[in-house]
Amino acid sequence: MSDSTINGWELTKPDYRELFQNVPCYISVINKELIIIQSNQLFQKDFGNCEGELCFQAYKRRTEPCLHCPVAKTFQDGQVYSGEQHVITRDGKEAYMIVYSSPLRNDSGDIIAVMEMSTNITEIKHLQTGLTMMGTAVTTMAHKIKNVLTGLDGGIYMVNSGLEKENFEATMKGWSVVQKNVARIASSVKDILYCAREREHVLTTIDPNQVIREIYGLFHGTVAMKGIDLHMELDPELGSMVLNADDLHTILNNLLNNAIEACKFDLDKRLHKIVLRSKRKGPLAVFEVRDNGHGIPEEYEESLLDDSLFTTKGNHGTGLGLMVTRKIVQELAGSITFSSYPKEGSTFRVTFPIQ
Numbered sequence: 001m002s003d004s005t006i007n008g009w010e011l012t013k014p015d016y017r018e019l020f021q022n023v024p025c026y027i028s029v030i031n032k033e034l035i036i037i038q039s040n041q042l043f044q045k046d047f048g049n050c051e052g053e054l055c056f057q058a059y060k061r062r063t064e065p066c067l068h069c070p071v072a073k074t075f076q077d078g079q080v081y082s083g084e085q086h087v088i089t090r091d092g093k094e095a096y097m098i099v100y101s102s103p104l105r106n107d108s109g110d111i112i113a114v115m116e117m118s119t120n121i122t123e124i125k126h127l128q129t130g131l132t133m134m135g136t137a138v139t140t141m142a143h144k145i146k147n148v149l150t151g152l153d154g155g156i157y158m159v160n161s162g163l164e165k166e167n168f169e170a171t172m173k174g175w176s177v178v179q180k181n182v183a184r185i186a187s188s189v190k191d192i193l194y195c196a197r198e199r200e201h202v203l204t205t206i207d208p209n210q211v212i213r214e215i216y217g218l219f220h221g222t223v224a225m226k227g228i229d230l231h232m233e234l235d236p237e238l239g240s241m242v243l244n245a246d247d248l249h250t251i252l253n254n255l256l257n258n259a260i261e262a263c264k265f266d267l268d269k270r271l272h273k274i275v276l277r278s279k280r281k282g283p284l285a286v287f288e289v290r291d292n293g294h295g296i297p298e299e300y301e302e303s304l305l306d307d308s309l310f311t312t313k314g315n316h317g318t319g320l321g322l323m324v325t326r327k328i329v330q331e332l333a334g335s336i337t338f339s340s341y342p343k344e345g346s347t348f349r350v351t352f353p354i355q
Contacts, residue, residue, distance in 0.1 A: 026097070026118040029104065030055050030071050037113065048090040055116070059087045061337050070101035071114045078103045078111055084121070092284060092335045092351045096125040126330075151181040201332055206245045208285060209234045212276050215252050219260075228263050228272045235279040241354040247328050248287070252276065254321040255289040255348045262293030268343060285352050292345035296338075325350075 020027060021041045028050075029038040036050045036058060044050075050058035056065050065072065070081035082100045089095055097118040104113040158174025161167075216232050223230045256274065263272035269292065277288040329336045329350055340346035 026116075026120070028055065028116050029113050030116055031113050032075055034065060034069075034071065046089045046095075047087075059089070060085075061088050063339060070099060071116055074101040074103050074114045075111055085118075087118075088335050088337065092353065093333060094330060094335050095120055095122045097121065145185060148181050148185050152178060155181060201244045201247055201328075203242050203244055205240050206243055206248070207240055208243065208248060208287070209236075209238060209278055211245055211248050212252065212278055212287075215249065215256060216276060219256060223260055223274065226260070226264060227270075228260065228274060231273065231275045233275055233277040235277075238278050238280045238285055241285050241352070243285075243332065243352060247332060251325050251328055251350055252287060252289065254325045255350075257321060258348075259289050259291035259293065259346070262291050262295075262346060264293075266292075266294035266343075268294070280354070281351075283354055285354050287350045287352075288347055290345065290347040295342040295344055296340035296346055297342060 023040065024042065026043040026046070027040040028036050028043055031037050034055050036053055036055050039047075039049070039051060047059045055071065056062040056069075060066065066085070068083070070083055073079070073081045080100060080102050082098065085097050085099050087095050087097055098121055099116060099118045102115050102117070103111045104115055106112050155174050155177030158177060159171055160174075162169075162171030162174055212232060212234060216230060220230050256276065259274045263274065266272065273292050275288070275290045277290065279286050279288075326336055329352075332352060334350060334352040336348065336350050338346060338348045
């Protein structure tokens with residue numbers, strides 16, 4: 001890089017190096033193999049010294065290149081690309097970035113590397129989410145609650161009919177329908193309240209494996225009736241950690257419900273299996289919910305963990321459970337990631353600092 005002069009100020013090679021290191025955005029230089037070959041101070045502060053690592057592994061915890069990778073596109077045609085991306089910092093926190101990719105050429109004009117520049121928009125994203133979440137959630141839930149009320153009407157009719165005819169069996173059957181629909185409304189209202197405001201999370205020392213045992217006890221019989229095997233794989237080395245037991249219960253409950261739905265809608269297999277797993281990874285506790293359901297279509301992967309209501313179940317789902325899960329994880333300084341293969345199944349991972 002040659003020296004230059006701008007308005008009388010002479011830029012030397014050390015000056016360029018100083019600008020590269022101290023510019024207030026993340027900069028990484030990536031080669032054709034998608035390996036990070038250089039990064040600036042801010043990047044290393046939040047993501048570590050990732051030089052020599054594959055970019056999608058270093059700050060996205062992925063096992064394969066990203067869909068619509070801007071770096072790959074820039075290598076292909078030399079154009080500048082931009083877009084919003086979801087990343088994971090070195091301490092396991094989620095962050096949202098506006099990313100620009102720009103080609104770096106040699107003297108012959110050949111692209112030898114791509115410079116990726118990113119600006120952290122996490123706070124803006126959360127503010128935007130807070131302003132829009134409730135309106136979207138209420139609109140979405142109105143349709144769901146309307147269907148629940150229809151079910152309530154049917155249950156009430158069965159109860160009244162049974163009482164008039166002094167038919168105890170019919171009365172109890174109707175009362176069961178009423179109870180189930182009241183529980184569905186309560187669950188929906190709880191989800192809306194989770195989205196409506198920041199919650200105060202009372203942290204205590206808990207046994208996370210015990211929380212998983214409780215969830216297993218609640219679901220084991222129910223999923224067995226649906227032809228699904230539910231298993232636990234608990235790491236005895238995990239021990240106790242500082243967290244909120246109710247929050248962990250809600251997170252795993254929502255992910256388990258999604259796994260059950262994924263198996264239920266998968267008609268290609270006769271045998272389905274879901275695994276609840278805990279494991280200790282250094283200073284982090286990792287919780288996984290793995291299923292062998294239909295998997296997540298590739299075109300949906302980019303949208304699944306952004307701040308929106310997203311579901312692949314059409315009229316059968318609202319996407320609110322996953323949004324609630326993501327919100328709780330973020331408020332507890334954790335991270336949530338997933339891997340999925342069509343027709344093979346999905347694994348959702350939630351990570352928290354043990355202390």
